[in-house]
Every structure is written in structure tokens, then in C-alpha cells.
Amino acid sequence: xxxxxxxxxxxxxxxxxxxxxxxxxxxxLNLAHNRIKHIRSQDLWRAVNLRALxxxxxxxxxxxxxxxxxxxxxxxxxxxNNSLAHLFPVWFGHLFSLQHLHLQGNTYRxxxxxxxxxxxxxxxxxxxxxxxxxxxxxxNFEGVVLLDKLWIDGGNLSQxxxxxxxxxxxxxxMIINIRSISVVSAIIRDLLHSVTWLEVRKIDLNVLxxxxxxxxxSNSFVKKISFKETLFTDATVPDIFSIMAVMPKLEEIELIxxxxxxxxxxxxxxxxxxxxxxxxxxxxxxSIEQFYLFTDLQDVEDLLSxxxxxTVENTKVFLVPCRLSQRLRSLEYLDLSSNLLGDQSLKHSAxxxxxxxxxxxxxxxxxxxxxxxxxxxxxxxxxxxxxxxxQNNFGxxxxxxxxxxxxxxxxxxxxxxxxxxxxxxxxxxxxxxxxNNLEEFGLQLPFxxxxxxxxxxxxxxxxxxxxxxxxxxxxxxxxxxSFSKEELExxxxxxxxxxxxxxFICSCEFLSFIHxxxxxxxxxxxxxxxxxxxxxxxxxxxxxxxxxxxxMECHRSLVVSLICTVVFLVILAxxxxxxxxxxxxxxxxxxxxxxxxRKPKRAPPKDLCYxxxxxxxxxxxxxxxNTMVRELEQACPPFRLCLHKRxxxxxxxxxxxxxxxxxxxxxxxxxxxxxxxxxEWCKYELDFSHFRLFDENNxxxxxxxxxxxxxxAIPKRFCKLRKIMNTKTYLEWPLEEEQQxxxxxxxxxxxxx
Numbered sequence: 001x002x003x004x005x006x007x008x009x010x011x012x013x014x015x016x017x018x019x020x021x022x023x024x025x026x027x028x029l030n031l032a033h034n035r036i037k038h039i040r041s042q043d044l045w046r047a048v049n050l051r052a053l054x055x056x057x058x059x060x061x062x063x064x065x066x067x068x069x070x071x072x073x074x075x076x077x078x079x080x081n082n083s084l085a086h087l088f089p090v091w092f093g094h095l096f097s098l099q100h101l102h103l104q105g106n107t108y109r110x111x112x113x114x115x116x117x118x119x120x121x122x123x124x125x126x127x128x129x130x131x132x133x134x135x136x137x138x139x140n141f142e143g144v145v146l147l148d149k150l151w152i153d154g155g156n157l158s159q160x161x162x163x164x165x166x167x168x169x170x171x172x173x174m175i176i177n178i179r180s181i182s183v184v185s186a187i188i189r190d191l192l193h194s195v196t197w198l199e200v201r202k203i204d205l206n207v208l209x210x211x212x213x214x215x216x217x218s219n220s221f222v223k224k225i226s227f228k229e230t231l232f233t234d235a236t237v238p239d240i241f242s243i244m245a246v247m248p249k250l251e252e253i254e255l256i257x258x259x260x261x262x263x264x265x266x267x268x269x270x271x272x273x274x275x276x277x278x279x280x281x282x283x284x285x286x287s288i289e290q291f292y293l294f295t296d297l298q299d300v301e302d303l304l305s306x307x308x309x310x311t312v313e314n315t316k317v318f319l320v321p322c323r324l325s326q327r328l329r330s331l332e333y334l335d336l337s338s339n340l341l342g343d344q345s346l347k348h349s350a351x352x353x354x355x356x357x358x359x360x361x362x363x364x365x366x367x368x369x370x371x372x373x374x375x376x377x378x379x380x381x382x383x384x385x386x387x388x389x390x391q392n393n394f395g396x397x398x399x400x401x402x403x404x405x406x407x408x409x410x411x412x413x414x415x416x417x418x419x420x421x422x423x424x425x426x427x428x429x430x431x432x433x434x435x436n437n438l439e440e441f442g443l444q445l446p447f448x449x450x451x452x453x454x455x456x457x458x459x460x461x462x463x464x465x466x467x468x469x470x471x472x473x474x475x476x477x478x479x480x481x482s483f484s485k486e487e488l489e490x491x492x493x494x495x496x497x498x499x500x501x502x503x504f505i506c507s508c509e510f511l512s513f514i515h516x517x518x519x520x521x522x523x524x525x526x527x528x529x530x531x532x533x534x535x536x537x538x539x540x541x542x543x544x545x546x547x548x549x550x551x552m553e554c555h556r557s558l559v560v561s562l563i564c565t566v567v568f569l570v571i572l573a574x575x576x577x578x579x580x581x582x583x584x585x586x587x588x589x590x591x592x593x594x595x596x597x598r599k600p601k602r603a604p605p606k607d608l609c610y611x612x613x614x615x616x617x618x619x620x621x622x623x624x625x626n627t628m629v630r631e632l633e634q635a636c637p638p639f640r641l642c643l644h645k646r647x648x649x650x651x652x653x654x655x656x657x658x659x660x661x662x663x664x665x666x667x668x669x670x671x672x673x674x675x676x677x678x679x680e681w682c683k684y685e686l687d688f689s690h691f692r693l694f695d696e697n698n699x700x701x702x703x704x705x706x707x708x709x710x711x712x713a714i715p716k717r718f719c720k721l722r723k724i725m726n727t728k729t730y731l732e733w734p735l736e737e738e739q740q741x742x743x744x745x746x747x748x749x750x751x752x753x
Contacts, residue, residue: 002026010034011054018043022050030054032078039063045070052076056102059083069094080127081105089116099124104153110135118143129153129177136164144168151175155202157183166190177201185213192220199226206231206261211239218246226254234262244278245303252280259287264295278303282311291316301327314338319345325354335362337388342367347377360386364411368392371415371423375401382406390414390432397423412436413452434474442466453478454498464490472496479503610642611751612702613665619675620706621645623733628671631744632751639751641669666700667751672730673706702750703730 002008007028010019015034022029026047036058044050048070060082068074074095084106092098098120104127117123125148133154138161150171160183174195178184184203198220205211217225225244232240237260244250281304288294297304304310305327311334318340328334334355341349341363355361358381368374371394378384379402386409394415401423408427413434420433420443428445432452441453441462449471451462458478464470464487471493480502488494578584616624625643632639642665648657662668670676731747734740 022047024048026050028052028054031058033057035059037061037083039067041066043067047071048073050074054078055082056080056105057082061085063088063091065090067091071095073097076100078102079106083107087112087116089114089118092116093119095120097122101126103128104130104151106130107132109133110137111140113137113139115139115142115144117141120144123147125149125151127151127153129157131155133157135159137161138164140164141168145170147171149173149175152178152187154178154183160186162186163190166194168194171195173197173199175199175201179203181205181207181210181213185216188214188220189216192216195220195222197224197226198222199228200230201228202230203227204231205236205240206233208235208239211236211243214240214243217243220247221249222247223249224252224254225250226256227258228256230255230258232258232260232262234260234265237262241300241303248277250278252282253278254282255286256282256284257287258283258285261289263288263290263293264297276306279307280309281307283315284311284313286312286315288316292318297321297324304328306330309333311335312339316340318342320349322348322351322354325349325351328355328358330357331355332357332383333360334358336366337362337364339366343370343373343377346374350377350381352380355381357383359383362388363392364388365391369394371397372401375403375423375425379404385409387411397421399423401425403427408447461487464492469493472498474498475502477501608664608666609640610647610661610665611639612667612669613642613661614669614671616669616671617673617676620671620673623706624671632748635748639748667702668700669702669704671704671706672709674709676706677709702747704747705730705732707733 001010001013005027006025007030008022008026009030011030012033015031015036017036018031018039022044023046027049029047029050029052032054033056036055037060039055039060039062041064044053044067050071051073053071053074053076056078057080060079061084063084065088068077068091072094075097077095077098077100080102082105084103085108087103087106087108089112092101096119099122101117101120101123107130109132111128117126120143123144124146126144127149129152134156136152136154136157136159141164145168147168147170150168150173152175155177157178158180165187168191171191171194174191174197176184176187176199178187179202181203184200188198205214225247244253301324304324307328308330310328310331313335314337316339317336320336346363346366346368361378361381361384363374366389368389369392371389374389374394378387381404383406384404385406387407388411390411390413392415394412394417397417397420399421403425405427407425408429410425410428410430411432412424413432413436415436417433417436417438420438420441422443424431424443424445426445427447429447430450431445431448433441434452434454434456436456438453438456438458440460441451441458444466446467447469448467449469451467451470451473453462454474454476456475456478458475458480461475461480461483462473470491472495473491476498477500480499483499488497491497614624614628625645629641629643632641642661644657644661647661648654649660731743731750734743
């Protein structure tokens, strides 16, 4: 399970123990998702150079004290999601290089009486906790000084001894998933000056009396605070805003997957000094059940006025009050993607005097449908540089639109535009009109440097004259099949052309032309996930000059023609061989034999209608019908013979006629001659009777040699007939009249037997 770098992947193999055979060369050992219950002392003692040991999602309940003693170079240890009821410091005593330790998802209730981590001087990230984790004591984190990330899952953590975490001088990112607000307050008190980014998860901030416990946050030096899956109410929001407004170093507030019970009608007005530090507000997937009743947020205008970046994504925003927009004087970045803004609500939200400093605006995936109105609503934004209005439904667009004169980047991808017009602002440097089913592009955009036309229906490259300064262009997944030397040379400043996943017919001449194209250093053309004439574009590309085309790539049409010719000749040869060696005959006979196998071997005696079924060649029909039939059917007593010409049921399938006739006949007469042998044994229908008869291994067959014939002359495929002729007696038709009486006598005896 190990590769050349000695990374061994033994995950999900159903292992009950750590496999033997580990050596000093092993650097990574992945044993996740197995059934290991116990780690023994000798399991890992040879893996002295192990850097990562992944044991998550097993059933580990016990570990020998010295199991990890040889792992002095270990940097990552993952014991999460096991069954460890207790943790012991001796396990980690020799892990001097350990940087990442994952202990969450076990069954321990505390971290013991002393520190588990006192020897882990290089520890960078620590993840611990589980649904039963209830106690943190002083001394549990002794020896831990600096952490990049500390994650405590303690949904039921109820006992926290003050001072347990205060010895940690710095934590860049702390995640606490603790429901008890009193415990959260105690932890924050211990880490007032240590944490840079505090992330609080799965806590309900819905009791007003408990908000006083969080007042301690007012003195925290946290620069970023995140709430995830947190519940807020109209009653508690004012206190929370008041606390965050006075945090001395807070720069960023983030709410993700949270819920708000209320409509913004705060029960008390927020009276706070304007925050001078908070610059970034991010709200994603905020659930407000009665969002359509939400108020205009005028109570928090002072908190928002100095923000420079706001993201409110997927939160059912259908309107930003004009008054609020006008107060966002410092805002440079606004993301309102995946909301419910329409044309009229955008006009109101971007009213005159609003968003005076805005440079970037993202309105993608809203309910906009009028591009002319969208442009006009935003035209007063004097500093707007980038506008993303992708994934709206504009459809047909007019010829003339009004836009901010500073606009340089415009994203109109996936907006159902059937044709681009001069509505597109001429000031653009970057334009994305991907996934719009465009069949042509011919806009005059003199400043354009980047053009994205992916997933359209273009059959030719856009002309270079209208976009003379183009540096990079993507026409991936269109219907291009070629472009000329002149077309490429017309783009004087082109450095990057992404034309992958089209219908190019690539050739060595085409590749050579691209390779020597002056100024065009990067070209990508080819089929989906495969680049025949490759380029340095993207990670998967390669320098054009380094590409060596195969014969197939250089002479595709010729190779395809040769392959088709060879395939045709092979099929022709197979047909000829099959004809010569009767392969089709064997297949047909096998099928007939399998069908016959399902029928009874012989009909009951009461169902026998004939004394004999006669199989003969058409060339011998004169002798059979005028000589043998007359002799036997006029004998005393007469014999009943079955002849295919006379006795087969008209309209019935010939094979069924033969099967029925043989099964209802006591004997089968074969009239053998040179004609019989050379005529493929009298057609396929009579050949079937041989299968049925000889498979029964009895004496129902009577062979009559109408003329001398050697058994070697019989085709080899009739091996059973050859065997009968070599092992059984047959009757020969005598030419002398005096011996013919004896022949008829013997034949009648055979038929009666």
C-alpha cells in the first residue's frame, strides 16, 4: 500500500490491527476507517521517520504506554472519532516534533488531572472534545504557549476552572463549540489578550439576562469574531452590537448559517459610540423567517457607516433602504449575491448620493432582468470599477445603456444574452460573457485586455481590429475547428489564448505555426481533457515547443482511413475463414442442438406414426421415391415411411417439421451417396436430424450406401456419422439384380427390429 515516497494508504481495508512490515522509510501511514481496537507497543517501533499517523474513525479504546515512543519525528497525529475513554500524558511524552493533534470525537469526559501537552513544544493546532466532554481543569494546558488553532468541541462542557487557558500567550484562531454562555464567558476572560480570531459555534444567544456574561468581550483584543450556527433574537441583538462596537481592536464580524428570530424591531435602541475599528461585515445564509417584515436598520446605521467591505450573501435581501445606502460613505466592496434584488429595488437601493466610495459590486444570482435599468441605476457611482451581475436573466439587451464612466471589469456570464450590443460599456478592460450561447462577437472595445467567451457557440475567433489591445482571451468550449495564421497575427498584444475543448483538427503544420507565432507565447487548443496542440496555459498545459505529436495527431485523417481499411480487411478475412471452415454452420447447429435438448428424447410408443424417416439427397430422389418407397410401402405388411416432400406439414417451420418427424418415427434411414455428402448433407434442416439422432446414442439409425463411399470422404464436422460408419454395419445397394432381393430382406428386418 506504499508508494515511492513511502506514503502508505491502508484506509478502509477492514483491518483489526496495525499491519506489520513498517520500516524506517515510512513517512505517512493512513489507517483511517478500519476496525483497530488496540495499539500495541511493538506496532510502530520501527517507523522512526514517520511524519503523519492517521488513525481516525477506528474503534481504538486502548493504547500501550510506549506505543508512540519511537515517533520523535511525528508531526501529525489523528486519533479522532475513536473510543478513548481516558487520555494519558505518557502517550505524547516523546512526540517532540508534533505540530497537529486531533483528539475530538472520543468518549473521554475530561483531560485528566495534569497536562497532556507539556512536552509538545512545537504544537500548532489542537482539536479536542466530544458530546461527553464536560470538564476542563487548571493545568490541563500547561506547557502550551503558542497555537495557530485551538478547537474545543464541548457542547455539554459545564465545568471550567478559571485560569485553565490563560497560560497560552497567543492563539491565532480559536473555535469554541460550547452551549453554556457562562463557560464561554470564562474562557474569553482567560484569553482577553491572546486570541486574534474568535469563532463561536452552535450557541443560542436568546436570553437577555445572559448577555451580561458576554460583557467581558468588550475588553477582548480579538480582531475578528465569527458566529456560526448561532441563534439571535430581537431582544439580544442590541446588547451584542453594543459589546462589539466597543471592542478595542475588532476589525471584522462574520455571521454564517445563523438564525434571527425577529424583524429588526429592537426593544431598546442601540446607543453606542461609533466603532472606529470595524471595517468588514460578512453575513452568509442568515435565516430570517419573516424577512419580508424586516425593518430599515436605521438603529444600526452608526455601526455601519465606517465599514469598507460588506458581504450579505444568500440571505433573501430584496431591498437596501436608500437612507442606509447613503450612510455607507466608506464602503468600497459590496457583495449582495444570491439574494432577491430586482430592477426596481436596485434602483431604490442605489439611490442618488448612495455608496459614494464603492469600487466593487457583486449582484450575481439575483432577480435582475433589465440591463438598461441596471446600468442606469448604478451610473452615478463615480468610483465603481468592478461589477458582477452574472447569473441574472437579462435576455435581449438594448443598443444603448448608461454606465459608470470608471467601470473596467464587467461579468455578464450566464445571463441569457443571445447577442452582445453596444450597450456594453466601451471603457472595459475585462469582460466575461461566458455561457450565453453567443454565435458572434464584434464589439468595439478599444481598452479591452481580457475577454472570456467560454461555453458559447462561436465558430470563428472574434476580429482583432475592434479589440486591438487584447492580451488574453478564452474561447473554451465553443464550436471552433480552426483558425488561420492571419487571425492570430492580427492580435498584436495577445499573450494568452485558451481555446481548449473545441473541435480543432490539429496537425503538425498547425502546431508548428503556433510554436513559431511571434508574441503568442501561450496557446491551448484541443479536445475535452486532452490537449493535442498543448500550451503553458493552466497547470495541465505544457510549452508548445515541448509537445511531440504522435502519428495519430499529425495525420489524423490518414490514420483513420488506414484503420478503417485494416478493420474492413480483417472482417473480410474472418468471413472467408468462417466460410471455409463452416463456422456459421457450427454455430447454427449448436443452437439447434440446444433447442432440441429441451425436448423429450423419444415420443411415447402410442405417438409413433412412421416406421422410418428418410434422409436423402435431392439428386437421389429418383431411387428413393421410385424404388425404395415402392418396395417398402407395397410390402406385406407395408411400412410407413416419412418423406419431407410428402409428409411435412405445409406452413410449419422446417426445423419443427424435422424434429416432429424424427420423434414420431421408429427408425431413421440415411441414403448415403457422393451427392449426399457434397450437398452439405441435404440442407440445414436435414443436418439437424443428425444432431438429434446421434445424440441419443442408440440403434435407430440405418445407413444405406447407394454407391461406394469412403468414410474419409465425409466432412470432418460430421464426426459422429464418421464414427458410426467405422463402428456399425451398413447396407450397400447392390447393382446385381439377384442380390437386390437379399438387400430388401435385410432392410425390412432392420426396420422391424
